[in-house]
Amino acid sequence: MNLRYQKKTGLRTRGLFFITAAIVVLIVTGIYIKDQVLPSTKHVKPDFHGLAKPIFVGGELQEASAIGSKEGIKLPLSVVQKNIDSTIRYEKKSKTIIMATHDKLIHFKTDELTGRVNSKPFELFFTAEQVKGTLYLPIAPLEELYGLQVKEDPSTGTVTLFKSGDQVQMAKTIKLKKEDKTIPLREGPSIHKPIVYDVKQGESLRIWADLDGWYKVQLENGIVGFLQDSDVEMGEQLSIEQIPAANEKPNAKIEGPINLIWEAVYNKSPDVSQIGPLPGVNVVSPTWFSLLDGEGNVQSKADMGYVKWAHENNMQVWALFSNSFEPKLTTEALSTFDRRFQMIQQVMSYAQIYRLDGINIDFENIYTKDKENFTQFVRELTPMLRAQGLIVSVDVTPKSNSEMWSAFLDRQSLGELVDYMMVMSYDEHWASSPRAGSVSSLPWAENAMRKIIEEDQVPADKLLLGIPLYTRIWTEKPVDGKTKVSSKTAGMKAIQELIEKKQLKPQLDEATGQNYVEYEEDGAKRRIWIEDQTSLQARVKLAQELGLAGTASWTRSFALPEAWDVLAR
Template sequence: MTFCGLMALAFGIWIIYLKFVPNFSYFDIDYGAEHPIVFNGELMKEGAVLENGEPKLPLSVAQLAAGSKESIRYEEQSGSIIMTTSDKVLRMKTEALTAALNEKPLELRFAAEARDGTVYLPIEPLEQLYGLYAEVAESTGIVTVLAAGQAVQLAEAVEEAKMRSEPTIRAPIVEALPANAVFRVWGEKDGWYRLQSPGGYIGYISKRDVKLREAEKIPEPERSEPFVAWNKPGQKINMTWEAVYNRNPDPSKIGPLPGVNVVSPTWFELLDGDGKIRSKADAAYVRWAHRNNKQVWGLFSNGFEPERTTEALADADTRFSMIKQLLAYAKMFNLQGINIDFENVYTKDKENLVQFVRELTPLLHEQNLAVSIDVTPKSNSEMWSAFLDRRELGRIVDYMIVMAYDEHWASSPKAGSVASLPWTEASVKRIIEEDGVPPEKLILGMPLYTRIWTEKQGESGVEVSSKAVGMDQVADIIAQRKLKPEFDESAGQHYVEYEENGALQRIWIEDERSAASRVGLVRKYDLAGVATWQRSFGSAEIWPAIDRFLKQKS
């Protein structure tokens, strides 16, 4: 036989060897931890720790298995761990066997712990809140974690089988398994199943050596019935804010406000970094509102003070103190909701604000309180817009109120509408399209005020100043000066101008026409309703007009 023939024969024998002769060596298994964790068929970077046979999961694995990094939060400074779901808030601390679930005491069998820079969470609360399932293989110490609602295909060895490290008979053996051994199936490749053995090891077995069985289904945890914030089907929210400064208004002088079904008085304000809240709540106002079939959503403001806001939001105990105060005030004054109005906030506090709302909402819902938050239209302003994570907040709250006004603000260098129609519509569309906030959660904030702009010639050019006025004051000016409003197509509202003391006075008017146009946006995008700032700026005629516009079908 020629040399070439010998080479061909040798190559053929080698191919036959590779294809038909199995590898009988064993794979040197080293998963890198005393108690490795397998989740979704993948080996996690960090292992578990065991206490009396019960696993504790690293924070990162618990967050991954729970489906949200944000739902489980650890604050190193206080050792606080906060777990949240749509209806539950669990608070505990490392090394503590006591916890609180929705304010109620909860005894833990095993404590969370911080070890070598890693926080480990006991499986018990993870199972209770998120439905996580964890099993420890006695023979190997491997911990398998499954998520709630997960369906995992099972398979059974039809005869004694060899599980290999790769999908080929030439790969070394991971584990020899008896007939009828049951595996979890995590995938398939090249005619092999990727399986997890009863001991927790991951490897491959040829499809012909196993038969599929029923799927294993991890049950979902028990959940409360979804909270319904607005139980008046077919009726839009028609809210107005009640600006309370030094004292509450006399309810007998307010008037009926036809069509208004929610009032939001500015009663609660953050006073300091320790989370103390000042209340100006008034029982007489609540009685008036309820007699007139209006819900009361008390407004909670940060006082627009960024330093105290940073301090109050940064600590779990301080956030909880604020929540407990709001719950107490809501119960004391028989409120139906809380409206959160945090403004002038550092962008670095974005996540802490979301966390506060995430912890607050389930507890307010438990007390049958609606949760709404006020947001500005999106802009590049760090302190007035960028700190708002509208996408995440929109997932948590019942309603997001878009404060679609101050397009031209009090100290604007240029005169213009407080809220032109194109700007208002663009503000709503951006939040729906860019942040994914459902239209049925959005309430359109509408101004009942306008600004009288004064333009006069100064040394360096035209100087612009303004003052805010309500509807009745503008109507008086128009009547006294016998002005004839013209319609500004670009702004979508009426406009007047006149001379006074050598200066040009300009007003973009808020009236029934501008209100009708904005309510038209509510119908166009099927929003939840409207909110007006603020009640005392409105004329007697505007309330039935807004009500009429909201009830129009087209």
């Protein structure tokens, strides 16, 4: 009897096991079908990451919230910098916001309703303000400067930004079957993702991405989600209107290659009656303006007679503005917007008074810590000068590890800002160099230009090849068993006279591409890498081969008359 009972119990147990297993299989199968086969019917609220007034750009949710409503909407500076212009700057010390584009400069202070556009007053109806450490910008100046368009939906609280020049693909949902009331807008590109919104037929959409059978779309109420492409009917592509350029004066373009010469002015401008003809030269750049103090005041040596002479001889005048090569003054003058703007206003005034055609910026001997401030200064200066129809150029040295003479230059950013960039491709061996050598050997000059074109991506047709119209007479003299090296600078005429006086016979130095002489004098060896027609021809050829905008030569007073004929070619 016990045996028969045990058999019956075993049969019941196995039966229960199979029944349980079958139920489990059915449950699992049901779950699988529900989750993996049937579309999800679960509804969830759009995830705005807890933001009260979420911002969308190109269908992407931004990390910070807007504040305000309607015309009073304000946007976080971080969102504007990320999506509109990364160069927008806020200076905490002066509470100044600065925005600059190709042709406009806007600046205003927090908690103030008056700003300036290219020095003209600009009224704000809403101020910029700090809220819990976040700076919020009113939309009015962003609309003025960047053509920003803002769409707010009161029902969802979303704010959608459109930038000038954006292309937006519009669409609408297809006509539904009678049994369908809405189309599910899903959280992700899958029918198994939850539904964030039920879309009606014919509802307007913006298409932000095509994801293999799905579209990432945004509804007019700002909610973003995914629709199957079969549920979408494409419409027209809208172009967000480009912001019109400011009414800047057209500058006088140079036809053909630029042949610029610098005019070194120390105490007063030269007597133009003594200069003589300069065939081929179409731009002169006198060194007239310099930084006077840390407050941003500018000293002028400008001469209207020189401008008149240049214009009468069909030459433009791009006056040079330097920082006096004083690093401490430069740090102070660049440190705040008010000081930078002081420089800008004075340079602009001088440009108007003397009827200049352009400004050439020559800031050298600057601390690397001032790199960003120098670039910002050029960013602020450029639109102001362009509004006057002036050509803007900047001088840069070849790339090197020198902190004060090279590392402070952001050549790529500067190249994007200015009309022309002069590369001072000389002083390969400088006045106090421990080793004698060429001021600018041809391979070295070519390498300097190629680096800026290739590494800094400055367009070749914005670059001018710097040409030295001088050389150095090097002296190598034995002192206490070592060779002491010294040099003195000499122009082309002085070198020619020296060669004739000493009856020297220059020989071509293949390594430098220049003629070279050496001789003994007073127990020392004199060495000269000569700047003459041979080297000038090679430099002009290099500028042509690289497709440069032209050449810039330092300085007029060093040149022989035949130099102009070579440069003119």
